[in-house]
Amino acid sequence: MVQPFVQYLREKGGLTPAELDAVASVSTFKKIRKNQYLLEEGQISDFIGFVVKGSFRLFRVGEDGQEHIMRFAIENWWIADFASFMNGQPSKCYIEALENSELVIITKDHWNGLLETMPNFKHMIDMLTARNFEAHQNRIYSNISESAEIRYENFVSKFPTIYNRIPLYMIASFLGLTRETLSRIRKQAVKKSSTDL
Amino acid sequence: MVQPFVQYLREKGGLTPAELDAVASVSTFKKIRKNQYLLEEGQISDFIGFVVKGSFRLFRVGEDGQEHIMRFAIENWWIADFASFMNGQPSKCYIEALENSELVIITKDHWNGLLETMPNFKHMIDMLTARNFEAHQNRIYSNISESAEIRYENFVSKFPTIYNRIPLYMIASFLGLTRETLSRIRKQAVKKSSTDL
DNA sequence: AAAGCAGCGTGATAAATGTCAATAAATAAA
DNA sequence: TTTATTTATTGACATTTATCACGCTGCTTT
Numbered sequence: 001m002v003q004p005f006v007q008y009l010r011e012k013g014g015l016t017p018a019e020l021d022a023v024a025s026v027s028t029f030k031k032i033r034k035n036q037y038l039l040e041e042g043q044i045s046d047f048i049g050f051v052v053k054g055s056f057r058l059f060r061v062g063e064d065g066q067e068h069i070m071r072f073a074i075e076n077w078w079i080a081d082f083a084s085f086m087n088g089q090p091s092k093c094y095i096e097a098l099e100n101s102e103l104v105i106i107t108k109d110h111w112n113g114l115l116e117t118m119p120n121f122k123h124m125i126d127m128l129t130a131r132n133f134e135a136h137q138n139r140i141y142s143n144i145s146e147s148a149e150i151r152y153e154n155f156v157s158k159f160p161t162i163y164n165r166i167p168l169y170m171i172a173s174f175l176g177l178t179r180e181t182l183s184r185i186r187k188q189a190v191k192k193s194s195t196d197l
Numbered sequence: 198m199v200q201p202f203v204q205y206l207r208e209k210g211g212l213t214p215a216e217l218d219a220v221a222s223v224s225t226f227k228k229i230r231k232n233q234y235l236l237e238e239g240q241i242s243d244f245i246g247f248v249v250k251g252s253f254r255l256f257r258v259g260e261d262g263q264e265h266i267m268r269f270a271i272e273n274w275w276i277a278d279f280a281s282f283m284n285g286q287p288s289k290c291y292i293e294a295l296e297n298s299e300l301v302i303i304t305k306d307h308w309n310g311l312l313e314t315m316p317n318f319k320h321m322i323d324m325l326t327a328r329n330f331e332a333h334q335n336r337i338y339s340n341i342s343e344s345a346e347i348r349y350e351n352f353v354s355k356f357p358t359i360y361n362r363i364p365l366y367m368i369a370s371f372l373g374l375t376r377e378t379l380s381r382i383r384k385q386a387v388k389k390s391s392t393d394l
Numbered sequence: 395a396a397a398g399c400a401g402c403g404t405g406a407t408a409a410a411t412g413t414c415a416a417t418a419a420a421t422a423a424a
Numbered sequence: 425t426t427t428a429t430t431t432a433t434t435g436a437c438a439t440t441t442a443t444c445a446c447g448c449t450g451c452t453t454t
Contacts, residue, residue: 061244130283143340144373176341
């Protein structure tokens with residue numbers, strides 16, 4: 001099985017060698033090229049991916065045709081449209097590779113099997129789910145209470161590895177801003193920090 | 198046990214009489230008066246409440262002292278700071294009764310016990326969790342992509358029973374707007390709809 | 395009835411953000 | 425290197441939203 005994935009499962013889930021084998025037996029390796037879609041609107045997300053290499057964006061397209069980025073994923077992140085995955089409904093989202101990327105794929109049936117039969121795995125996912133829930137809460141709070149500038153600063157400090165790897169206009173989309181506004185916010189921030197002397 | 202709660206468990210979870218008894222044996226009834234707190238910042242939400250009667254708001258207080266409403270709950274809704282509940286961390290939220298209210302309370306230990314021993318209960322909660330996740334996604338999408346006016350309209354059509362029961366300035370807070378702005382948006386909306394003739 | 399309070403509406407003005415258009419800078423392709 | 429292509433910046437202007445101040449209404453409480 002793919003090395004970074006094994007390491008992740010050992011560190012985060014404490015899986016035993018036997019358990020790692022069991023996960024391996026239901027895992028698929030997948031390469032996907034830049035700008036290709038892992039999932040498209042209308043499809044059902046009946047799998048979950050683990051990013052081994054590369055990066056992804058998950059976005060929805062508004063009625064006006066504009067793309068709105070819900071989520072990024074880089075190495076060691078899980079990626080799927082979890083809403084579609086959990087409800088079995090057609091997805092409202094696209095998942096696009098931002099670079100040539102590599103994934104481990106686990107289908108929904110296998111995933112649920114692991115949760116039922118492997119307590120270590122279930123415990124790991126429960127932890128992630130709880131953290132994810134909290135992250136959603138924090139993002140909603142941020143959206144309804146914080147200024148664009150502070151939202152941007154928080155993003156940078158929270159996701160430094162994403163911030164310096166992904167085009168600015170995508171971060172703007174994630175934050176619910178236009179690229180122009182984010183560009184200006186950045187300029188102001190530079191001015192401010194140089195005043196901090 | 199409290200009638201509306203029993204009915205809810207039967208309808209949504211298909212619980213048997215024996216199962217209802219089991220839930221009853223770990224449930225507590227609680228009355229709370231208007232403007233009282235069910236939970237305060239810093240406390241750990243080690244319980245989940247089911248609203249039998251009345252209404253609640255869950256909010257955070259920003260650094261400037263402003264209150265930002267994350268969530269409402271009325272009859273037949275569950276209420277807790279789920280982030281605190283799941284992670285066992287001190288809550289960043291207050292939960293306040295907006296009217297004289299009544300709840301069924303289940304502590305965390307009992308809750309987890311029900312999930313482990315009662316598949317019908319677990320299934321019901323899994324469904325709710327999935328829907329809740331989707332609702333969060335939709336709210337984030339709404340926040341980053343939609344205008345204040347559309348956000349308000351969607352709120353009204355999505356939660357008609359909440360909208361006509363709760364002060365407007367709280368809805369504004371929930372939507373991330375000032376009360377003044379929401380007041381003006383409403384006036385515009387009236388003007389528009391009267392032009393629809 | 396009078397006083398107090400909570401909620402809502404509105405005007406004037408300021409600040410934040412979006413839109414459009416043009417260009418520069420950076421990166422990839424030829 | 426030269427040429428395309430993508431990404432980022434900037435200016436001028438329009439729109440949206442916030443802020444501050446004030447008054448109105450309806451409901452309690454006294």
